[in-house]
Amino acid sequence: MSASLKKQLKEKFADNIAFDIPLKQKSYLKIGGHAKYFLTLTEAEAIKDAIGYLREQGLEYFILGKGTNTLIKEGPLNPIIIQLARTTKPTIDLEKNEITYPAGILLMQAIKIALQHRLGGMEFGIGIPGSIGGAVKMNAGTYLGEVKDVLKKAFVIRHSTSPSTNHLAPASQPPNLTPLSSSSPPSVTSQNHTRITEEDAISLGLEYRSSNLKSSEIVLAAKFALSPLSEAECKLRKKTVLTTLAKRKQTQPLAANSLGSTFKNPSQNLTGRAAVPNSEKLFAARLIEAANLKGVRCGGMSVSTQHANFIINDGSATATDALRLLELIETTVYKKFGIRLEREITLLGW
Numbered sequence: 001m002s003a004s005l006k007k008q009l010k011e012k013f014a015d016n017i018a019f020d021i022p023l024k025q026k027s028y029l030k031i032g033g034h035a036k037y038f039l040t041l042t043e044a045e046a047i048k049d050a051i052g053y054l055r056e057q058g059l060e061y062f063i064l065g066k067g068t069n070t071l072i073k074e075g076p077l078n079p080i081i082i083q084l085a086r087t088t089k090p091t092i093d094l095e096k097n098e099i100t101y102p103a104g105i106l107l108m109q110a111i112k113i114a115l116q117h118r119l120g121g122m123e124f125g126i127g128i129p130g131s132i133g134g135a136v137k138m139n140a141g142t143y144l145g146e147v148k149d150v151l152k153k154a155f156v157i158r159h160s161t162s163p164s165t166n167h168l169a170p171a172s173q174p175p176n177l178t179p180l181s182s183s184s185p186p187s188v189t190s191q192n193h194t195r196i197t198e199e200d201a202i203s204l205g206l207e208y209r210s211s212n213l214k215s216s217e218i219v220l221a222a223k224f225a226l227s228p229l230s231e232a233e234c235k236l237r238k239k240t241v242l243t244t245l246a247k248r249k250q251t252q253p254l255a256a257n258s259l260g261s262t263f264k265n266p267s268q269n270l271t272g273r274a275a276v277p278n279s280e281k282l283f284a285a286r287l288i289e290a291a292n293l294k295g296v297r298c299g300g301m302s303v304s305t306q307h308a309n310f311i312i313n314d315g316s317a318t319a320t321d322a323l324r325l326l327e328l329i330e331t332t333v334y335k336k337f338g339i340r341l342e343r344e345i346t347l348l349g350w
Protein backbone atom coordinates (compact mmCIF):
# COMPACT_ATOMS: atom_id res chain seq x y z
CA MET A 1 0.00 0.00 0.00
CA SER A 2 1.34 3.40 -0.92
CA ALA A 3 1.94 5.39 2.27
CA SER A 4 1.45 8.70 0.48
CA LEU A 5 -1.90 7.60 -1.02
CA LYS A 6 -3.00 6.36 2.39
CA LYS A 7 -2.12 9.74 3.90
CA GLN A 8 -3.85 11.61 1.08
CA LEU A 9 -7.06 9.56 1.45
CA LYS A 10 -7.02 9.90 5.23
CA GLU A 11 -6.73 13.68 4.90
CA LYS A 12 -9.60 13.81 2.43
CA PHE A 13 -12.00 11.27 3.93
CA ALA A 14 -11.02 11.19 7.64
CA ASP A 15 -12.90 8.42 9.47
CA ASN A 16 -14.84 7.35 6.38
CA ILE A 17 -11.77 5.66 4.92
CA ALA A 18 -10.41 2.41 6.33
CA PHE A 19 -7.46 0.31 5.25
CA ASP A 20 -6.85 -3.42 4.72
CA ILE A 21 -10.47 -4.44 5.15
CA PRO A 22 -11.25 -8.15 4.55
CA LEU A 23 -13.97 -8.52 1.92
CA LYS A 24 -14.74 -12.21 2.42
CA GLN A 25 -17.51 -11.51 4.91
CA LYS A 26 -18.89 -8.76 2.66
CA SER A 27 -19.47 -11.25 -0.15
CA TYR A 28 -22.41 -13.67 -0.12
CA LEU A 29 -20.10 -16.25 -1.71
CA LYS A 30 -17.67 -15.83 1.22
CA ILE A 31 -14.68 -15.46 -1.08
CA GLY A 32 -12.45 -12.44 -1.49
CA GLY A 33 -9.22 -10.73 -0.54
CA HIS A 34 -8.90 -7.46 1.26
CA ALA A 35 -9.58 -3.91 0.19
CA LYS A 36 -6.47 -1.79 0.52
CA TYR A 37 -8.83 1.19 0.74
CA PHE A 38 -12.45 0.96 1.90
CA LEU A 39 -14.63 4.06 1.81
CA THR A 40 -18.03 4.28 3.49
CA LEU A 41 -20.26 7.13 2.34
CA THR A 42 -23.69 8.26 3.46
CA GLU A 43 -24.88 11.54 1.99
CA ALA A 44 -25.52 12.45 -1.64
CA GLU A 45 -23.37 15.56 -1.60
CA ALA A 46 -20.49 13.71 0.07
CA ILE A 47 -20.74 10.85 -2.42
CA LYS A 48 -20.74 13.24 -5.38
CA ASP A 49 -17.81 15.14 -3.93
CA ALA A 50 -15.89 11.90 -3.26
CA ILE A 51 -16.47 10.58 -6.77
CA GLY A 52 -15.47 13.89 -8.34
CA TYR A 53 -12.29 13.86 -6.26
CA LEU A 54 -11.36 10.24 -7.05
CA ARG A 55 -11.86 10.85 -10.77
CA GLU A 56 -9.80 14.03 -10.70
CA GLN A 57 -7.01 12.12 -8.98
CA GLY A 58 -7.30 9.27 -11.49
CA LEU A 59 -8.02 6.76 -8.71
CA GLU A 60 -9.91 3.59 -9.60
CA TYR A 61 -12.92 2.66 -7.47
CA PHE A 62 -15.59 -0.02 -7.28
CA ILE A 63 -19.02 0.34 -5.75
CA LEU A 64 -19.97 -2.67 -3.65
CA GLY A 65 -23.59 -3.23 -2.65
CA LYS A 66 -24.39 -6.29 -0.53
CA GLY A 67 -21.95 -8.42 -2.53
CA THR A 68 -24.62 -10.95 -3.55
CA ASN A 69 -23.72 -10.81 -7.22
CA THR A 70 -19.98 -10.12 -7.09
CA LEU A 71 -17.14 -12.61 -7.26
CA ILE A 72 -14.18 -11.00 -5.49
CA LYS A 73 -10.59 -12.01 -6.22
CA GLU A 74 -8.23 -12.94 -3.42
CA GLY A 75 -5.21 -10.87 -2.41
CA PRO A 76 -4.94 -7.13 -1.96
CA LEU A 77 -7.35 -5.17 -4.14
CA ASN A 78 -6.18 -1.85 -5.55
CA PRO A 79 -9.47 -0.12 -6.41
CA ILE A 80 -10.97 1.94 -3.62
CA ILE A 81 -13.99 -0.07 -2.54
CA ILE A 82 -16.96 2.18 -1.87
CA GLN A 83 -19.97 1.07 0.12
CA LEU A 84 -23.02 3.23 0.74
CA ALA A 85 -24.24 3.27 4.33
CA ARG A 86 -27.37 1.27 5.13
CA THR A 87 -28.46 3.62 7.87
CA THR A 88 -30.41 6.20 5.87
CA LYS A 89 -34.18 5.84 6.07
CA PRO A 90 -36.58 5.72 3.10
CA THR A 91 -38.98 8.56 2.28
CA ILE A 92 -42.59 7.40 2.16
CA ASP A 93 -45.20 9.45 0.31
CA LEU A 94 -48.57 7.90 1.13
CA GLU A 95 -50.47 10.45 -0.96
CA LYS A 96 -48.63 9.51 -4.13
CA ASN A 97 -48.07 5.87 -3.10
CA GLU A 98 -44.34 6.23 -3.64
CA ILE A 99 -41.34 5.17 -1.61
CA THR A 100 -37.82 6.44 -2.19
CA TYR A 101 -35.22 4.04 -0.84
CA PRO A 102 -31.56 4.93 -0.32
CA ALA A 103 -29.35 2.62 -2.40
CA GLY A 104 -27.83 0.87 0.61
CA ILE A 105 -31.13 -0.56 1.90
CA LEU A 106 -31.71 -4.25 1.24
CA LEU A 107 -34.41 -5.21 -1.23
CA MET A 108 -36.02 -7.65 1.23
CA GLN A 109 -36.18 -4.85 3.80
CA ALA A 110 -37.71 -2.58 1.13
CA ILE A 111 -40.50 -5.13 0.51
CA LYS A 112 -41.21 -5.29 4.24
CA ILE A 113 -41.33 -1.50 4.60
CA ALA A 114 -43.70 -1.16 1.63
CA LEU A 115 -46.10 -3.79 2.98
CA GLN A 116 -45.97 -2.25 6.45
CA HIS A 117 -47.39 0.87 4.78
CA ARG A 118 -49.91 -1.17 2.78
CA LEU A 119 -48.13 -0.49 -0.51
CA GLY A 120 -47.73 -3.32 -2.99
CA GLY A 121 -45.39 -3.79 -5.94
CA MET A 122 -42.00 -4.42 -4.37
CA GLU A 123 -42.71 -8.15 -4.08
CA PHE A 124 -40.95 -8.74 -7.41
CA GLY A 125 -37.81 -8.90 -5.26
CA ILE A 126 -38.82 -11.77 -2.98
CA GLY A 127 -35.74 -13.81 -2.11
CA ILE A 128 -33.24 -11.41 -3.70
CA PRO A 129 -30.67 -10.71 -0.98
CA GLY A 130 -29.03 -7.63 -2.58
CA SER A 131 -29.31 -3.89 -2.02
CA ILE A 132 -31.55 -1.40 -3.81
CA GLY A 133 -28.51 0.07 -5.61
CA GLY A 134 -27.40 -3.34 -6.86
CA ALA A 135 -30.98 -4.18 -7.82
CA VAL A 136 -31.32 -1.05 -9.99
CA LYS A 137 -27.93 -1.61 -11.62
CA MET A 138 -28.84 -5.25 -12.42
CA ASN A 139 -32.57 -4.65 -13.03
CA ALA A 140 -33.01 -7.49 -10.55
CA GLY A 141 -36.16 -9.53 -10.64
CA THR A 142 -37.98 -12.80 -10.36
CA TYR A 143 -40.89 -14.39 -12.22
CA LEU A 144 -43.07 -11.87 -10.33
CA GLY A 145 -41.49 -8.89 -12.09
CA GLU A 146 -38.37 -6.77 -12.07
CA VAL A 147 -37.13 -3.35 -10.97
CA LYS A 148 -38.13 -1.62 -14.21
CA ASP A 149 -41.81 -2.53 -13.71
CA VAL A 150 -42.16 -0.29 -10.66
CA LEU A 151 -39.21 2.09 -10.74
CA LYS A 152 -40.32 5.69 -11.14
CA LYS A 153 -36.96 7.43 -10.83
CA ALA A 154 -33.46 6.66 -9.74
CA PHE A 155 -31.03 9.29 -8.50
CA VAL A 156 -27.74 8.52 -10.13
CA ILE A 157 -24.21 9.88 -10.25
CA ARG A 158 -23.24 10.10 -13.91
CA HIS A 159 -20.20 11.46 -15.68
CA SER A 160 -19.83 13.18 -19.00
CA THR A 161 -16.90 14.65 -20.87
CA SER A 162 -18.70 17.92 -21.45
CA PRO A 163 -21.67 19.48 -19.66
CA SER A 164 -23.19 20.40 -23.01
CA THR A 165 -23.44 16.72 -24.00
CA ASN A 166 -25.70 16.11 -21.03
CA HIS A 167 -29.10 14.88 -22.17
CA LEU A 168 -30.12 13.62 -18.75
CA ALA A 169 -32.26 15.56 -16.34
CA PRO A 170 -30.30 16.89 -13.39
CA ALA A 171 -31.82 15.94 -10.06
CA SER A 172 -33.73 18.63 -8.25
CA GLN A 173 -32.84 17.01 -4.96
CA PRO A 174 -32.75 13.32 -4.09
CA PRO A 175 -35.34 12.93 -1.34
CA ASN A 176 -34.01 12.10 2.09
CA LEU A 177 -30.46 12.67 1.03
CA THR A 178 -28.47 15.68 2.06
CA PRO A 179 -29.53 18.80 0.11
CA LEU A 180 -27.27 19.62 -2.77
CA SER A 181 -25.06 22.63 -2.27
CA SER A 182 -26.96 25.85 -2.93
CA SER A 183 -23.80 27.75 -3.84
CA SER A 184 -23.08 25.69 -6.96
CA PRO A 185 -25.43 24.35 -9.65
CA PRO A 186 -26.57 20.86 -8.65
CA SER A 187 -26.05 19.15 -11.98
CA VAL A 188 -22.38 19.62 -12.79
CA THR A 189 -19.08 19.93 -10.96
CA SER A 190 -16.74 22.33 -12.63
CA GLN A 191 -13.80 19.96 -13.20
CA ASN A 192 -15.03 16.63 -14.45
CA HIS A 193 -18.79 16.94 -14.91
CA THR A 194 -19.79 14.49 -12.24
CA ARG A 195 -23.44 15.17 -11.59
CA ILE A 196 -26.55 13.74 -9.99
CA THR A 197 -29.30 12.93 -12.45
CA GLU A 198 -32.88 11.80 -12.02
CA GLU A 199 -33.69 8.99 -14.45
CA ASP A 200 -36.45 6.57 -15.30
CA ALA A 201 -36.14 2.94 -16.39
CA ILE A 202 -35.82 3.86 -20.08
CA SER A 203 -33.07 6.38 -19.51
CA LEU A 204 -31.25 3.83 -17.33
CA GLY A 205 -31.54 1.27 -20.13
CA LEU A 206 -33.04 -1.31 -17.78
CA GLU A 207 -33.35 -4.64 -19.54
CA TYR A 208 -33.12 -8.27 -18.50
CA ARG A 209 -30.51 -8.20 -15.68
CA SER A 210 -28.73 -5.16 -17.08
CA SER A 211 -28.62 -1.38 -17.29
CA ASN A 212 -26.52 1.19 -19.12
CA LEU A 213 -24.83 2.30 -15.88
CA LYS A 214 -21.04 2.26 -16.17
CA SER A 215 -19.01 0.73 -13.35
CA SER A 216 -18.02 4.25 -12.24
CA GLU A 217 -21.64 5.45 -12.00
CA ILE A 218 -23.59 5.17 -8.79
CA VAL A 219 -27.23 4.75 -7.84
CA LEU A 220 -27.88 6.92 -4.78
CA ALA A 221 -31.56 6.24 -4.27
CA ALA A 222 -34.58 4.87 -6.11
CA LYS A 223 -38.21 5.95 -6.09
CA PHE A 224 -40.82 3.26 -6.71
CA ALA A 225 -44.44 3.85 -7.78
CA LEU A 226 -46.49 1.37 -5.75
CA SER A 227 -50.15 0.41 -5.38
CA PRO A 228 -52.26 1.04 -2.29
CA LEU A 229 -53.59 -2.16 -0.75
CA SER A 230 -56.63 -2.86 1.38
CA GLU A 231 -55.92 -4.57 4.68
CA ALA A 232 -57.11 -7.89 3.26
CA GLU A 233 -54.98 -7.52 0.10
CA CYS A 234 -51.98 -6.62 2.19
CA LYS A 235 -52.43 -9.71 4.35
CA LEU A 236 -52.59 -11.80 1.21
CA ARG A 237 -49.41 -10.21 -0.19
CA LYS A 238 -47.57 -10.88 3.07
CA LYS A 239 -48.66 -14.50 2.80
CA THR A 240 -47.46 -14.59 -0.82
CA VAL A 241 -44.05 -13.35 0.32
CA LEU A 242 -43.77 -16.25 2.76
CA THR A 243 -45.04 -18.91 0.36
CA THR A 244 -42.85 -17.64 -2.50
CA LEU A 245 -39.82 -17.68 -0.22
CA ALA A 246 -40.64 -21.21 0.92
CA LYS A 247 -41.05 -22.28 -2.73
CA ARG A 248 -37.73 -20.70 -3.67
CA LYS A 249 -36.03 -22.50 -0.79
CA GLN A 250 -37.30 -25.80 -2.18
CA THR A 251 -35.88 -25.21 -5.64
CA GLN A 252 -32.81 -23.01 -5.00
CA PRO A 253 -29.95 -23.27 -2.50
CA LEU A 254 -30.76 -19.88 -0.95
CA ALA A 255 -28.90 -20.51 2.30
CA ALA A 256 -25.67 -21.67 0.63
CA ASN A 257 -22.68 -19.45 -0.18
CA SER A 258 -23.56 -18.49 -3.75
CA LEU A 259 -24.20 -15.52 -6.03
CA GLY A 260 -27.67 -16.58 -7.12
CA SER A 261 -28.04 -17.20 -10.84
CA THR A 262 -24.56 -17.29 -12.29
CA PHE A 263 -25.52 -16.92 -15.96
CA LYS A 264 -28.29 -15.05 -17.74
CA ASN A 265 -30.93 -17.06 -19.52
CA PRO A 266 -29.91 -16.92 -23.19
CA SER A 267 -32.38 -15.26 -25.52
CA GLN A 268 -32.17 -17.88 -28.26
CA ASN A 269 -34.79 -20.56 -28.47
CA LEU A 270 -33.77 -24.11 -27.67
CA THR A 271 -36.39 -25.74 -29.81
CA GLY A 272 -34.96 -27.59 -32.75
CA ARG A 273 -31.41 -27.78 -31.44
CA ALA A 274 -30.01 -31.26 -31.12
CA ALA A 275 -29.39 -32.83 -27.71
CA VAL A 276 -31.02 -30.08 -25.67
CA PRO A 277 -34.38 -30.37 -23.99
CA ASN A 278 -37.22 -28.61 -25.78
CA SER A 279 -38.26 -25.44 -24.10
CA GLU A 280 -40.22 -22.31 -24.91
CA LYS A 281 -37.56 -20.28 -23.15
CA LEU A 282 -33.88 -21.00 -22.97
CA PHE A 283 -32.96 -21.35 -19.29
CA ALA A 284 -29.26 -21.36 -18.39
CA ALA A 285 -29.96 -23.91 -15.63
CA ARG A 286 -31.47 -26.37 -18.14
CA LEU A 287 -28.45 -26.08 -20.41
CA ILE A 288 -26.01 -26.62 -17.55
CA GLU A 289 -28.00 -29.58 -16.30
CA ALA A 290 -28.31 -31.04 -19.81
CA ALA A 291 -24.53 -30.74 -20.12
CA ASN A 292 -24.29 -33.09 -17.09
CA LEU A 293 -22.61 -30.45 -14.98
CA LYS A 294 -24.77 -30.69 -11.86
CA GLY A 295 -22.52 -31.50 -8.91
CA VAL A 296 -19.32 -30.94 -10.91
CA ARG A 297 -16.60 -29.51 -8.73
CA CYS A 298 -13.46 -27.35 -9.00
CA GLY A 299 -11.74 -27.38 -5.61
CA GLY A 300 -14.24 -26.05 -3.08
CA MET A 301 -16.69 -24.76 -5.71
CA SER A 302 -19.40 -26.92 -7.23
CA VAL A 303 -22.46 -26.66 -9.43
CA SER A 304 -25.48 -26.93 -7.15
CA THR A 305 -27.32 -30.23 -7.39
CA GLN A 306 -30.51 -28.36 -6.45
CA HIS A 307 -30.33 -25.63 -9.13
CA ALA A 308 -27.72 -25.90 -11.88
CA ASN A 309 -27.39 -22.13 -12.39
CA PHE A 310 -26.09 -21.68 -8.83
CA ILE A 311 -22.44 -22.35 -8.05
CA ILE A 312 -21.66 -22.97 -4.42
CA ASN A 313 -18.70 -22.50 -2.11
CA ASP A 314 -18.44 -25.35 0.42
CA GLY A 315 -16.43 -23.01 2.65
CA SER A 316 -13.00 -23.93 1.33
CA ALA A 317 -13.21 -22.47 -2.21
CA THR A 318 -10.86 -19.88 -3.62
CA ALA A 319 -11.67 -17.26 -6.24
CA THR A 320 -9.55 -19.30 -8.67
CA ASP A 321 -11.76 -22.36 -8.02
CA ALA A 322 -14.81 -20.23 -8.81
CA LEU A 323 -13.32 -18.84 -12.01
CA ARG A 324 -12.20 -22.31 -13.15
CA LEU A 325 -15.72 -23.63 -12.59
CA LEU A 326 -17.25 -20.70 -14.49
CA GLU A 327 -14.95 -21.36 -17.44
CA LEU A 328 -15.62 -25.10 -17.32
CA ILE A 329 -19.39 -24.49 -17.48
CA GLU A 330 -19.00 -21.99 -20.32
CA THR A 331 -16.80 -24.22 -22.48
CA THR A 332 -18.81 -27.39 -21.81
CA VAL A 333 -22.14 -25.74 -22.67
CA TYR A 334 -20.63 -24.14 -25.76
CA LYS A 335 -19.08 -27.41 -26.97
CA LYS A 336 -22.30 -29.31 -26.39
CA PHE A 337 -24.92 -26.81 -27.58
CA GLY A 338 -23.05 -24.06 -29.44
CA ILE A 339 -24.48 -21.51 -27.02
CA ARG A 340 -22.32 -18.94 -25.25
CA LEU A 341 -23.57 -18.33 -21.75
CA GLU A 342 -23.37 -14.74 -20.59
CA ARG A 343 -22.32 -14.14 -17.00
CA GLU A 344 -24.88 -12.46 -14.78
CA ILE A 345 -22.39 -12.05 -11.95
CA THR A 346 -19.80 -9.26 -11.70
CA LEU A 347 -16.09 -9.96 -11.25
CA LEU A 348 -13.99 -7.71 -9.02
CA GLY A 349 -10.20 -7.74 -9.10
CA TRP A 350 -9.45 -9.49 -12.39
Ligand SMILES: Cc1cc2nc3c(=O)[nH]c(=O)nc-3n(C[C@H](O)[C@H](O)[C@H](O)COP(=O)(O)OP(=O)(O)OC[C@H]3O[C@@H](n4cnc5c(N)ncnc54)[C@H](O)[C@@H]3O)c2cc1C
Pocket (backbone or CB within 6 Å): 028, 062, 063, 064, 065, 066, 067, 068, 069, 070, 084, 103, 104, 127, 128, 129, 130, 131, 132, 133, 134, 135, 136, 137, 138, 139, 140, 141, 142, 209, 213, 215, 217, 218, 219, 220, 253, 254, 255, 258, 259, 260, 261, 346
Ligand atom coordinates in the same frame (compact mmCIF):
# COMPACT_ATOMS: atom_id res chain seq x y z
C1 LIG B 1 -29.18 -16.60 -2.93
C2 LIG B 1 -29.29 -15.57 -4.02
C3 LIG B 1 -30.47 -15.43 -4.75
C4 LIG B 1 -30.57 -14.47 -5.76
N1 LIG B 1 -31.72 -14.37 -6.47
C5 LIG B 1 -31.85 -13.43 -7.43
C6 LIG B 1 -33.07 -13.29 -8.17
O1 LIG B 1 -34.04 -14.00 -7.96
N2 LIG B 1 -33.13 -12.31 -9.11
C7 LIG B 1 -32.09 -11.48 -9.37
O2 LIG B 1 -32.22 -10.60 -10.22
N3 LIG B 1 -30.92 -11.60 -8.69
C8 LIG B 1 -30.78 -12.54 -7.73
N4 LIG B 1 -29.60 -12.66 -7.05
C9 LIG B 1 -28.44 -11.81 -7.42
C10 LIG B 1 -28.31 -10.50 -6.62
O3 LIG B 1 -28.91 -10.59 -5.34
C11 LIG B 1 -28.87 -9.32 -7.39
O4 LIG B 1 -28.21 -9.13 -8.62
C12 LIG B 1 -28.76 -8.02 -6.58
O5 LIG B 1 -29.49 -7.03 -7.22
C13 LIG B 1 -27.31 -7.55 -6.40
O6 LIG B 1 -27.30 -6.56 -5.39
P1 LIG B 1 -26.01 -6.32 -4.47
O7 LIG B 1 -26.28 -5.14 -3.65
O8 LIG B 1 -25.65 -7.55 -3.74
O9 LIG B 1 -24.94 -6.01 -5.59
P2 LIG B 1 -23.37 -6.32 -5.58
O10 LIG B 1 -23.13 -7.78 -5.74
O11 LIG B 1 -22.72 -5.67 -4.44
O12 LIG B 1 -22.98 -5.59 -6.93
C14 LIG B 1 -23.49 -6.04 -8.17
C15 LIG B 1 -23.21 -4.98 -9.23
O13 LIG B 1 -23.97 -3.82 -8.91
C16 LIG B 1 -23.10 -2.71 -8.73
N5 LIG B 1 -23.67 -1.87 -7.66
C17 LIG B 1 -23.96 -2.21 -6.39
N6 LIG B 1 -24.49 -1.16 -5.74
C18 LIG B 1 -24.53 -0.14 -6.63
C19 LIG B 1 -24.95 1.22 -6.58
N7 LIG B 1 -25.45 1.77 -5.46
N8 LIG B 1 -24.83 1.97 -7.69
C20 LIG B 1 -24.32 1.45 -8.83
N9 LIG B 1 -23.89 0.19 -8.94
C21 LIG B 1 -24.01 -0.59 -7.86
C22 LIG B 1 -21.74 -3.29 -8.39
O14 LIG B 1 -20.70 -2.39 -8.72
C23 LIG B 1 -21.75 -4.53 -9.25
O15 LIG B 1 -21.43 -4.19 -10.57
C24 LIG B 1 -29.47 -13.62 -6.04
C25 LIG B 1 -28.29 -13.76 -5.29
C26 LIG B 1 -28.20 -14.71 -4.30
C27 LIG B 1 -26.92 -14.83 -3.50
